[in-house]
Amino acid sequence: MKFTDGYWMTRKGYQLLSPYEIHDVRTQADSITVYATHRHLAGRENTLNEPLMTMEFSSPMPDVIRVKFYHHKGTVRKGPSSFDLLPKGNVSVVIDNNDEFVSLASGDTKVTITKKNPVKISYTYKEKSLTSSGTRSTAYVKAENGNHHFREQLSLSVGETVYGLGERFTPFVKNGQVVDIWNEDGGTASEQAYKNIPFYVTNRGYGVFVNHPELVSFEVGSEIVSKTQFSVQGESLEYYLLGGENLKNVLQNYTSLTGKPALPPAWSYGLWLTTSFTTNYDEATVTSFVEGMAERDLPLAVFHFDCFWMKEYEWCNFEWDERVFPDPVGMLERLKAKGLKICVWINPYIAQRSALFDEGMEKGYLLKRADGSVWQWDLWQYGMGIVDFTNPAACQWFKDKLGALLDMGVDSFKTDFGERIPTDVVYHDGSDPQQMHNYYTQLYNKVVFELLEEKRGKGEAALFARSATAGGQQFPVHWGGDCEATYESMAESLRGGLSLGLSGFGYWSHDIGGFEQSSPPDVYKRWVQFGLLSSHSRLHGSTSYRVPWLYDEEAVDVLRYFTKLKMRLMPYLFGKSVESSRIGIPLMRAMVLEFGNDPTCDYVDRQYMLGDSLLVAPIFNPEGESTYYLPHGTWTHFLTGEQVQGGVWRKDRYDYFSLPLYARENSLIPVGNEENRPDYEYADGVTFQLFALQDGATASAIVPTIKGDPELSVAATRENNKITVEATGSSKNWSILLRGINGVSGVTNGKASSHEQGTLIVPASGAASVIISL
Numbered sequence: 001m002k003f004t005d006g007y008w009m010t011r012k013g014y015q016l017l018s019p020y021e022i023h024d025v026r027t028q029a030d031s032i033t034v035y036a037t038h039r040h041l042a043g044r045e046n047t048l049n050e051p052l053m054t055m056e057f058s059s060p061m062p063d064v065i066r067v068k069f070y071h072h073k074g075t076v077r078k079g080p081s082s083f084d085l086l087p088k089g090n091v092s093v094v095i096d097n098n099d100e101f102v103s104l105a106s107g108d109t110k111v112t113i114t115k116k117n118p119v120k121i122s123y124t125y126k127e128k129s130l131t132s133s134g135t136r137s138t139a140y141v142k143a144e145n146g147n148h149h150f151r152e153q154l155s156l157s158v159g160e161t162v163y164g165l166g167e168r169f170t171p172f173v174k175n176g177q178v179v180d181i182w183n184e185d186g187g188t189a190s191e192q193a194y195k196n197i198p199f200y201v202t203n204r205g206y207g208v209f210v211n212h213p214e215l216v217s218f219e220v221g222s223e224i225v226s227k228t229q230f231s232v233q234g235e236s237l238e239y240y241l242l243g244g245e246n247l248k249n250v251l252q253n254y255t256s257l258t259g260k261p262a263l264p265p266a267w268s269y270g271l272w273l274t275t276s277f278t279t280n281y282d283e284a285t286v287t288s289f290v291e292g293m294a295e296r297d298l299p300l301a302v303f304h305f306d307c308f309w310m311k312e313y314e315w316c317n318f319e320w321d322e323r324v325f326p327d328p329v330g331m332l333e334r335l336k337a338k339g340l341k342i343c344v345w346i347n348p349y350i351a352q353r354s355a356l357f358d359e360g361m362e363k364g365y366l367l368k369r370a371d372g373s374v375w376q377w378d379l380w381q382y383g384m385g386i387v388d389f390t391n392p393a394a395c396q397w398f399k400d401k402l403g404a405l406l407d408m409g410v411d412s413f414k415t416d417f418g419e420r421i422p423t424d425v426v427y428h429d430g431s432d433p434q435q436m437h438n439y440y441t442q443l444y445n446k447v448v449f450e451l452l453e454e455k456r457g458k459g460e461a462a463l464f465a466r467s468a469t470a471g472g473q474q475f476p477v478h479w480g481g482d483c484e485a486t487y488e489s490m491a492e493s494l495r496g497g498l499s500l501g502l503s504g505f506g507y508w509s510h511d512i513g514g515f516e517q518s519s520p521p522d523v524y525k526r527w528v529q530f531g532l533l534s535s536h537s538r539l540h541g542s543t544s545y546r547v548p549w550l551y552d553e554e555a556v557d558v559l560r561y562f563t564k565l566k567m568r569l570m571p572y573l574f575g576k577s578v579e580s581s582r583i584g585i586p587l588m589r590a591m592v593l594e595f596g597n598d599p600t601c602d603y604v605d606r607q608y609m610l611g612d613s614l615l616v617a618p619i620f621n622p623e624g625e626s627t628y629y630l631p632h633g634t635w636t637h638f639l640t641g642e643q644v645q646g647g648v649w650r651k652d653r654y655d656y657f658s659l660p661l662y663a664r665e666n667s668l669i670p671v672g673n674e675e676n677r678p679d680y681e682y683a684d685g686v687t688f689q690l691f692a693l694q695d696g697a698t699a700s701a702i703v704p705t706i707k708g709d710p711e712l713s714v715a716a717t718r719e720n721n722k723i724t725v726e727a728t729g730s731s732k733n734w735s736i737l738l739r740g741i742n743g744v745s746g747v748t749n750g751k752a753s754s755h756e757q758g759t760l761i762v763p764a765s766g767a768a769s770v771i772i773s774l
Contacts, residue, residue: 016140018135020040031093034054034056038050055069055121057104061091062106063253068238075236100115102115108243121133133155153224177218178219179217194466214438217230240257261476264477271298271300273300274546277541303335364394413463463478464478480497498589512524512527526620528562534588564675567676571704572613574678591604614638615660615663623653666691667699682705683730685732695718
């Protein structure tokens with residue numbers, strides 16, 4: 001939201017009250033409170049009729065500075081007044097209060113407030129300047145219409161680029177954009193977003209989290225081009241400045257504050273196939289798809305039933321449409337006997353024709369209007385009401401309905417919608433509907449995720465969620481929403497996923513082939529490559545099926561090739577997922593996250609790192625051409641073995657069975673021996689592929705169990721002409737394959753298959769150590 005008219009003037013109807021002169025500083029053991037006037041006070045008489053700004057600084061955890069500004073502190077804020085943050089108290093800090101400034105240091109991150117006029121707030125990490133708030137930047141904005149705001153402006157340095165703010169499909173670098181944090185069902189081709197997160201990071205290595213669930217308006221260099229501004233309506237503003245050694249550390253701090261991503265179950269990484277949305281289907285149709293996949297040797301892990309598993313006009317009644325599914329229990333048993341997991345579509349809306357509507361209305365489980373009537377409209381479903389998740393009884397009621405489906409054999413839920421939440425409603429617990437608009441999805445997804453954990457056990461819960469807010473990363477997986485079946489939409493989906501990853505979310509998916517319309521075979525096959533090299537992989541559409549043989553026979557071969565490739569990569573992918581869950585960094589990573597010191601990566605948004613070792617550049621054109629960037633170092637094409645030097649842009653042409661998929665130098669990538677399912681014993685017969693290990697470098701990898709526990713740990717170190725490999729853990733056999741390392745002449749306790757690739761099979765019983773001579 002803009003308050004200024006150009007650089008010098010203020011827009012009509014607004015008055016900006018900014019801190020100018022410090023009147024008093026009060027320090028406590030763990031915090032600072034600063035009182036500042038908005039102009040110079042020449043005498044005591046000037047304190048009459050003069051507002052102060054109260055500024056509080058503290059720290060909930062190392063390297064995180066909490067900042068809160070007040071005008072009238074006693075103003076009531078109905079819940080949810082803030083996000084549910086994990087650190088509840090303050091940590092030990094170092095405070096310095098002298099004649100020149102007052103400062104608070106938490107870890108290596110420090111905030112300094114000058115005592116000379118005008119007041120300036122500066123943030124540093126290990127004495128390196130991060131950002132600052134200076135003259136006229138912080139402001140209480142008085143409005144003639146009574147809708148007062150608070151705003152902050154933090155400086156942007158030359159060359160500083162801003163990322164995040166949720167799953168945004170607009171340009172990846174947010175500089176120059178106006179971003180309103182307000183969940184909308186806007187597809188993937190507009191400035192609206194399903195997952196709005198009031199958190200951004202920059203390439204200078206810090207993050208800013210605005211702790212307000214309601215509408216937060218960002219002007220990212222779009223009002224004052226050298227500043228990122230954020231504003232909220234009301235009498236206070238709270239935000240957190242997060243420092244760190246690099247962007248990974250910043251994300252680690254942010255997810256420690258708002259919640260780490262849960263580790264999805266291993267089975268969820270397999271291929272998902274759906275009925276699609278408005279297509280006609282029954283058990284015979286579903287069975288034909290499942291059997292058609294098996295006949296064509298296409299590994300399938302999950303089958304998903306979309307909306308019309310329930311009767312039209314009755315979403316949601318959580319009952320199978322008996323006209324097309326007369327024996328749902330038997331059908332699910334037959335499908336699960338084929339080794340499949342089952343997912344069904346739900347949303348938090350109850351249509352008037354649903355048998356649940358009257359029950360929900362009578363018991364007060366639905367959102368109400370001010371006059372006490374149930375809030376309803378006809379958009380999406382006729383007479384639709386919305387479940388009130390601030391009512392504990394309504395939460396249990398919702399859980400009980402879904403629990404019956406789990407007892408029947410369902411394993412997962414696609415938690416669709418949750419964005420179109422009205423603000424002219426009354427909540428059971430008195431929550432402010434403006435603050436609940438974005439926060440509603442947190443309650444919705446939490447209820448469903450908790451139910452899955454209760455019924456299936458921790459580590460077995462997996463959603464396929466569309467909407468989210470800050471903290472939503474705790475309830476994976478999320479997918480990108482309604483995209484079109486075009487290359488342009490495929491690229492915008494990737495931008496959204498990379499932005500979401502820089503907003504604290506660990507796992508992300510998208511509709512392979514595009515949701516709207518039907519893609520030509522070319523787009524489908526390229527999207528298959530992208531989709532199977534994503535965190536999670538789902539074939540889904542709107543008006544047509546997404547089974548590959550409906551495109552062409554080559555599509556079948558492409559889907560088989562990349563599905564089996566992903567299954568073999570599961571020891572690596574699941575190991576990196578365990579790391580993502582523990583640390584709080586995404587599995588699919590923007591280039592800037594891995595190569596923050598390479599300025600070329602600042603704007604790169606058509607490729608990504610899958611974990612820290614594999615670079616993926618999807619192809620977005622029918623010519624099969626890819627223009628991609630390889631950072632400095634030696635890169636080895638994972639499929640062909642071609643070795644190239646980085647620090648350059650490359651342009652190559654690929655058929656449908658290849659794309660730029662490069663392994664980074666000094667990488668040790670575990671590859672499994674199973675290609676037909678995602679959940680297997682990863683350490684059993686695993687091959688560690690060692691890529692271009694440089695002299696003096698060490699590469700390591702941990703292979704987990706399907707529960708996420710470490711099972712086998714391997715490290716390789718190169719000194720001159722010898723590579724030492726050490727392993728601890730599993731007693732299963734494993735092998736080491738050298739790739740991109742020339743000069744292999746033999747190995748100790750084994751033998752090389754060629755002068756460029758050496759294979760060594762070693763039983764890792766407790767511990768093993770081998771030396772490979774080059």
